[in-house]
Each structure stands twice: as structure tokens, then as C-alpha cells.
Amino acid sequence: MTILKFLLGGAVAIAGAAALPSQSKASEWGCQVLLCLSGDWQGTPSCHPPIYKLIAAMEAPGFDWPTCPQANSSAARFEKYADCPPGWQAVGGNDSDRPGMGQERNICRIASERLTLPVSMMNSRLGQNHDNGSRQAQIEINGKLVTAEIQSTGNDRGHSAGNGPTYFTISRPMREKPWFIEYDDANGIRQKSWFNLNMP
DSSP states (O other): OHHHHHHHHHHHHHHTOOSSHHHHHHHHHHHHHHHHHTSOSTTOGGGHHHHHHHHHHTTSTTOOOOOOGGGTOOOOEEOOBOOOOTTOEEEOTTOSSSTTTTSOOOEEEEEGGGOOSOEEEOOGGGOOBOTTSOEEEEEEETTEEEEEEEEEOOOTTSOOTTSSOEEEEEEOOBOSSOEEEEEEOTTSOEEEEEEOOOOO
């Protein structure tokens, strides 16, 4: 594995650096963290100590994510939601006309005229009609049936609520691996590695 060879080489260089032992130790830990989180750390027993140390350190005030200078790695970032399906827009759940304005973008929305996926209306026994006037349908997305709400909204062109454009909305998918680190591989190409910190 390219990153394995690259980071092992970096770890050897760190171990040989005696001028700044505290910084070298921190860098060695950062490279261990990057190496483990770029693979299956939960299933690799040798990765448990550095990652358990990381999880414990994250609770401490003033925590700084350990980085690996040899790979020019970034601190980890967190993105809870996955991308919406192609053509869908991420919007805030209570702000259909001004998507995402100060809200968590936890809904995926598409105008009815832009939807090209198969749609099946749900019958009343399954809760077709809602108090807010919306209806439910099932849409086949990537081979799976997903429950969607269909709702007409008002807009700035004089439509009253319910008489404006019609949209389909679905819950935005959650990432199984919501954390990611960016780093340079052995060829100097920027890479992104996704991971979670769920205890094995």
C-alpha cells in the first residue's frame, strides 16, 4: 500500500530526529493516527492504542488534532450528511424557499419537473395526506425505495401557499464515516480519507 510505505518511511525519519524529541513524538503519533484512520482501524489491533489515545485526547480542553508533517496531513473535519442525489438540493428542513439560511441542511429537495426517477404514490393507509397538505410517495433512488414528501409552496411571484411550485423532499442521507482527513500521498497527490470513531 502506497500510504503505508510512505508513512512508515516518515516514521523512521521521525524516530531518527533527536533535536526536537517532543515534536518528533507528536509527529510520530500523528502519522500513526493518519495511517490507522486511512484503513480499518477498528479491525487492526495495533491501531487501537493510538486511536484510543486520540479519542480520549479529543475530550480535553485545547485539543489539537495530531498531524503528520511527512504527509502534509490536515486536522480532521466532520461532515455528518452525505451529498444529496444528483440533481437534488440540500436545504434546511423548515426553510423551503430560502434553502439553508442559518439552518442545518438536513433535507434534499428537487422540483417536480426536474425529477426523472420512478415515483409510486403511497395510499392513505400508509399516511398519504399530512396536516400541512403534503403527500407521500416512494422514489427509487440507487435501487432503493425512499419515502418522499410532495408539497406545493408559495413563492415571490404571487403564488399563495400550496399554489406555487411543487417539490419532492427526502431526508438527507447520513454518512457512515462522517470524519475525513486530507493528506499528500507518495506522489504528492492530495487525497481524502473518510473514517468514523466508533469503538470496536
